[in-house]
Amino acid sequence: MRFNHPPSIEDLQEMAETAFSAIPEELRNAVQGTAILVEDLPDEETLEALELQHPWELTGLYRGVPLTEKTHLGVPAEPDTILLYREPILVEWIETGEDLFRLVRNVLIHEIGHHFGFSDEEIARLEGEG
Helix, strand or coil, X not given: CCCCCCCCHHHHHHHHHHHHHCCCHHHHHHXXXXXXXXXXXXXXXXXXXXXXXXXXXXXXXXXXXXXXXXXXXXXXXXXXXXXXXXXHHXXXXXXXXXXXXXXXXXHXXXXXXXXXXXCXXXXXXXXXXX
């Protein structure tokens, strides 16, 4: 995709949906029903909870109970959600020159990896596939 303007939330949402279909099948199947949302920036509450100083430090966030902590008896308070933050993703895109689609895909994989409790090495391996 080429853009003559900064990609909008809608542009990144479309890209995220396409990227989701391009991640390894075993990950896709395991997080069926997880919502993928794009917002401009993380809110102040999220930044405080993660002890982050600037909203551009966070490109994505998995919200929900990680698979490693779920029980069959527990009912989640809210559905699992992967949040992608548009402005931090665009800043990283500009700073690194990485392909925007690949960057969005890698943020998705990274957040899904958190769902499974994967190590940074395992997440990096999955990001390298495809």
